[in-house]
Amino acid sequence: MHIHILGICGTFMGSLALLARELGHTVTGSDANVYPPMSTQLEAAGIKLLEGYSPEHLEPAPDLVVIGNALSRGNPEVEAVLDKGLPYTSGPEWLREQVLPGKWVLAVSGTHGKTTTASMLAWILEYAHMAPGFLIGGVTQNFPQSARLGETPFFVVEADEYDSAFFDKRSKFVHYRPRTLVINNLEYDHADIFPDLAAIQRQFHHLVRTVPGTGLIVSPAGVEAIEQTLDQGCWTPRETLGAEGDWQVKLTAADGSAFEVWHEGAAIATVNWEHTGEHNVMNGLAALIAARHVGVTPEIGAQALAAFKGVKRRMECLADVHGIRVYDDFAHHPTAIKTTLAGLRAKVGDEKIIALIEPRSNTMRLGVHREALKNCFSDADAVLWYQPSHSDWDLDELVNHSSVPAQLEHTIDELIHGALSLAERGSHIVIMSNGGFDGIHQKLVGQLNRHAL
Numbered sequence: 417m418h419i420h421i422l423g424i425c426g427t428f429m430g431s432l433a434l435l436a437r438e439l440g441h442t443v444t445g446s447d448a449n450v451y452p453p454m455s456t457q458l459e460a461a462g463i464k465l466l467e468g469y470s471p472e473h474l475e476p477a478p479d480l481v482v483i484g485n486a487l488s489r490g491n492p493e494v495e496a497v498l499d500k501g502l503p504y505t506s507g508p509e510w511l512r513e514q515v516l517p518g519k520w521v522l523a524v525s526g527t528h529g530k531t532t533t534a535s536m537l538a539w540i541l542e543y544a545h546m547a548p549g550f551l552i553g554g555v556t557q558n559f560p561q562s563a564r565l566g567e568t569p570f571f572v573v574e575a576d577e578y579d580s581a582f583f584d585k586r587s588k589f590v591h592y593r594p595r596t597l598v599i600n601n602l603e604y605d606h607a608d609i610f611p612d613l614a615a616i617q618r619q620f621h622h623l624v625r626t627v628p629g630t631g632l633i634v635s636p637a638g639v640e641a642i643e644q645t646l647d648q649g650c651w652t653p654r655e656t657l658g659a660e661g662d663w664q665v666k667l668t669a670a671d672g673s674a675f676e677v678w679h680e681g682a683a684i685a686t687v688n689w690e691h692t693g694e695h696n697v698m699n700g701l702a703a704l705i706a707a708r709h710v711g712v713t714p715e716i717g718a719q720a721l722a723a724f725k726g727v728k729r730r731m732e733c734l735a736d737v738h739g740i741r742v743y744d745d746f747a748h749h750p751t752a753i754k755t756t757l758a759g760l761r762a763k764v765g766d767e768k769i770i771a772l773i774e775p776r777s778n779t780m781r782l783g784v785h786r787e788a789l790k791n792c793f794s795d796a797d798a799v800l801w802y803q804p805s806h807s808d809w810d811l812d813e814l815v816n817h818s819s820v821p822a823q824l825e826h827t828i829d830e831l832i833h834g835a836l837s838l839a840e841r842g843s844h845i846v847i848m849s850n851g852g853f854d855g856i857h858q859k860l861v862g863q864l865n866r867h868a869l
Contacts, residue, residue: 420474421445421507422493423484424465427531427553428576428588430454431563432482432507435515435551437461438565446473446493451852457561471496479503482510488582506581508591511551516571516592519549522706523575523592525623526600528752529699531556533600534574535727536703536720541570543720544712548572554746557725570710577619579609587619595631596709597623597652598702602641605749617645627652632709634702637661657701665697671762672697677704677714685718691726693759695752700724731756731846734857737864739841744857747773747848754792760844761795767842770835771796772856774849775811790817796846800825800834802853828854832863839864 419436423429424445434457437443444464458465466473469491474481481497481504488494497504505513524534535556541548542558549566553574556562575589575597602620604613627633629651635642637656646654657663666683668674671692677685687700704717712720726732729746736742743760747753753773760769771793793799799822801811815822825831835845847857 417479418442418444418476419480419482420478421482421484422469422491422497423447423486424458424463425450425454426484426486427454427562428551428574429482429484429507430458431551431553431561432511433458433463434461434561434563435511435565436482437463439514444473444478446470449852451855454555454562457555461561469493474500474502477502480505480510482507483581483583485579485581485588494582506584508580508588509584511573512591512593515549515551515565516573518569519571520569520596520710521592521594522548522570522572522596522598522710523589523594523623524572524598524600524702524706525575525577525589525620526598527577527603527605528749528755529600529695530574530576531746532696532727532730533598533699533703534572536700536724537598537706538572539724540703540707540712540717540720541572541710543723544707544716546570546710546712552727554730555728557727558723575623577616578606585609587622589623590619590626592623593626594623595628596706597627597631597633598706599633599635599642599645600699600702601636601639601751602645603749603751613641617641617648620645621648624648624650624652629653632706634705634709636698655705657698657705663701663705665701667697672759673763677701677718679714685714687718687721689722689724691724692763693755695755695759731760735861735864737861739843740839740864741844742857742861742864743844743846745846745848746850750789750792753789753848754795756848757793757795757846760846764844767844768798768838768840769796770838770843770845771799772802772831772835772845772847773799774802774851774853789814791819793822794819796820798822798838800831800838802826802828802831828856828859831856832860835860836863836867 419441425447446466531554534552538550539558547567548570550572551563577587579585610616631652633654636658637660664678666676674688676683732744734742801824815824
């Protein structure tokens, strides 16, 4: 078939395109924002990318159009699909129908850490010679691409609560029907589609309803939002993690780069790896428990985590220019920002941390998290905010009430100048955005290299 994907450079849709290509289909796609790493990965797979959305992209007519959830009525290519009567579906529905039948699905859900935990889980299974399939909403460093069909029934999927398409407002993960389900955490997010936390919990409970009684749910103990969700009905065994859970960790390095895994009162594995932060430790523990459900011992899982290379755009170190390190982090929520910076602080001690933040996610852009954002940068020495032209609220209040020195800039050049004026040997510059941030990453590294000369 010829499958055309609208919104193909989104992390989920791009991964879906790779699976369709592996199944033997001709795949093309349109997107308004074509930028790495997804665009690079797709082009390497021989998938033709078309810039923008135009009815002309549907000529000759494809056999099927898969429409991403970022597109809505009024989009010229969506309107052309409807006017021409072309067959169309959502990404999650296509995945369920074409890839997941007969699979043991291991789904990783939660407000934060989905991409990282799903990447860890897929890598653990790979390390254990289980050759899983997977679809991950990001580019993991342990695999050449973010999705593949695999050679066994095991399939790891990043299970997102965002809606499926303009014509299907259910969460994506309702389509996946997992046997092993990880719920990492549960907070209010996606204010553009969910009115409150209860609405998100309702979708998570729809997901819980699909897990069989012979399956497993892995989640932290004592998280009120998760407990409330499961109290609505749970028909599946559950294993918990955390201080009050069935599984615990004991840090043997303060920054989380080494820890012991404890189960039923005994230390059963030790992890020594290159990652830091309590959030990554808990992500790793959840992946170990989920992998154990399909037969991987924690000892083997710990060995796999020691070889886990991380995920692009998750505290990815882009450059080290004469002692100044630049990181790219996919920041989308205050809690994720806070835990990421706390992990870096634990690693670097009193070295200077400079955070550059673009509040780009729909929820942050709407201003829903403005109060929480005031308190999530305490581990940084300075914060430079970027006020994009499309923001729905003014960031002046954040800067004026910041607990650390803060600046508000309105152009990328001003932001780079501000970072350079603050940086010194031993500094760590963390660029935090869930988008392309107008190419600031390469521009900043280029400026640092020129200054170094």
